[in-house]
Amino acid sequence: DAGITQSPRYKITETGRQVTLMCHQTWSHSYMFWYRQDLGHGLRLIYYSAAADITDKGEVPDGYVVSRSKTENFPLTLESATRSQTSVYFCASSAGSAREQYFGPGTRLTVT
Amino acid sequence: QKEVEQNSGPLSVPEGAIASLNCTYSDRGSQSFFWYRQYSGKSPELIMFIYSNGDKEDGRFTAQLNKASQYVSLLIRDSQPSDSATYLCAGEPGNTPLVFGKGTRLSVIA
Numbered sequence: 424d425a426g427i428t429q430s431p432r433y434k435i436t437e438t439g440r441q442v443t444l445m446c447h448q449t450w451s452h453s454y455m456f457w458y459r460q461d462l463g464h465g466l467r468l469i470y471y472s473a474a475a476d477i478t479d480k481g482e483v484p485d486g487y488v489v490s491r492s493k494t495e496n497f498p499l500t501l502e503s504a505t506r507s508q509t510s511v512y513f514c515a516s517s518a519g520s521a522r523e524q525y526f527g528p529g530t531r532l533t534v535t
Numbered sequence: 536q537k538e539v540e541q542n543s544g545p546l547s548v549p550e551g552a553i554a555s556l557n558c559t560y561s562d563r564g565s566q567s568f569f570w571y572r573q574y575s576g577k578s579p580e581l582i583m584f585i586y587s588n589g590d591k592e593d594g595r596f597t598a599q600l601n602k603a604s605q606y607v608s609l610l611i612r613d614s615q616p617s618d619s620a621t622y623l624c625a626g627e628p629g630n631t632p633l634v635f636g637k638g639t640r641l642s643v644i645a
């Protein structure tokens with residue numbers, strides 16, 4: 424189906440474990456974004472990518488790693504998960520940095 | 536720092552009334568603004584965008600932009616309980632990703 428998907432939708436992991444959240448879009452949008460959303464903080468940009476092999480830090484990049492080898496995929500890795508990374512993670516894509524963004528359904532991550 | 540400010544609410548309006556959601560922004564260079572609706576437990580959904588000063592209407596929604604006052608608003612006419620959600624305002628500060636406000640929670644009372 425066309426659109427933007429995220430997997431898994433729910434994940435529980437332990438402190439110190441590595442976890443990767445997946446994002447896939449079928450629109451061939453050049454830009455992709457990762458946000459986290461926490462109560463009281465709104466959406467906070469973690470990383471974004473303007474094209475394959477081009478990534479840039481957002482507001483809260485520490486503890487996260489991204490890659491983009493293909494236009495349609497933008498995985499987010501927590502190399503050593505901490506409880507403070509418990510959050511809802513949204514992936515988004517857009518045709519340009521200043522264009523409207525379309526969001527995936529989100530991944531609810533709990534770090535115990 | 537480029538910021539988009541919204542009143543967190545909750546904003547409560549009776550069914551059938553006009554809901555007015557407001558947003559101010561700090562970057563005078565911002566050209567485009569976007570309104571998203573987010574239901575509890577769901578992802579943000581784009582409902583409108585506006586690039587030019589003035590009003591833009593789409594069904595029951597009207598977006599208003601005043602660049603001189605650095606002010607954006609969203610009016611929802613004939614509000615319905617199904618409009619109860621958090622509304623996010625986002626601005627485009629020029630060649631960088633959108634800056635989102637923290638959102639205003641709207642509650643439409645039947």
